[in-house]
Amino acid sequence: MLKNLLKLFFPETCCGCNSLLLFNEVLICLKCRHDLPFTYHHEIPHNDTIKKFYGLIPLEFGVSMLYFHHGGIAQELIHNLKYRNQQNIGSLLGELYAKDLQNFEPIRSVTEIIPVPLHPKKLKERGYNQVDSFCESIGNQLQIPVNKNVLLRTQYNKTQTKKNREARQQLTRAIFDVNFTSNDENKHFLLVDDVITTGSTLEICAKALLKIPNAKVSILTIAYTQS
Numbered sequence: 227m228l229k230n231l232l233k234l235f236f237p238e239t240c241c242g243c244n245s246l247l248l249f250n251e252v253l254i255c256l257k258c259r260h261d262l263p264f265t266y267h268h269e270i271p272h273n274d275t276i277k278k279f280y281g282l283i284p285l286e287f288g289v290s291m292l293y294f295h296h297g298g299i300a301q302e303l304i305h306n307l308k309y310r311n312q313q314n315i316g317s318l319l320g321e322l323y324a325k326d327l328q329n330f331e332p333i334r335s336v337t338e339i340i341p342v343p344l345h346p347k348k349l350k351e352r353g354y355n356q357v358d359s360f361c362e363s364i365g366n367q368l369q370i371p372v373n374k375n376v377l378l379r380t381q382y383n384k385t386q387t388k389k390n391r392e393a394r395q396q397l398t399r400a401i402f403d404v405n406f407t408s409n410d411e412n413k414h415f416l417l418v419d420d421v422i423t424t425g426s427t428l429e430i431c432a433k434a435l436l437k438i439p440n441a442k443v444s445i446l447t448i449a450y451t452q453s
């Protein structure tokens with residue numbers, strides 16, 4: 227009742243297209259929900275997400291939920307999720323995607339969900355990691371715990387400005403590391419990020435996780451963009 231009254235005086239707008247939401251609509255309007263550009267990667271074994279890692283890292287599976295187009299719904303949703311503190315968008319998308327993934331056999335062996343960590347400085351500025359709500363939502367629906375401790379993003383030294391290409395690459399590679407005990411061995415980690423473009427960040431993260439004995443790694447992103 228109060229919620230409806232609030233809506234009357236402060237109408238909410240759709241996070242996908244900015245049109246006014248109807249009383250029965252939450253976060254995104256029915257049209258945007260209907261138009262969500264699903265990739266259906268989980269139904270395609272050699273999909274575009276996993277293909278990015280062929281020859282680079284061994285993955286159990288790789289999937290993305292939506293296609294990311296310039297000016298499209300996915301871009302608008304992720305922008306709101308990332309910069310306007312609309313973490314409930316992540317929860318909603320996670321809920322929707324978990325329904326699709328319920329019958330996706332390979333996800334059943336996943337033991338932990340790992341959100342790609344933000345740089346500590348960025349986390350402090352933003353106050354939250356934009357993939358956390360999405361991870362929690364999928365984890366809740368599929369009964370998989372989220373682990374934010376095993377993969378770390380370490381501070382890098384900004385004062386070293388004069389670096390050749392190789393040294394810079396080493397610097398980038400050093401950004402992620404793992405902190406594990408024998409309890410973390412023999413696990414299947416599902417690495418989650420918001421958007422995949424080149425896949426280089428996810429590749430570095432996956433390589434770090436694969437340092438754990440007998441680790442298996444898979445990748446899941448909210449959106450996929452052609453690079």
Ligand SMILES: [Zn+2]
Binds near residue numbers: 244257258
């Ligand atoms: Zn809309």
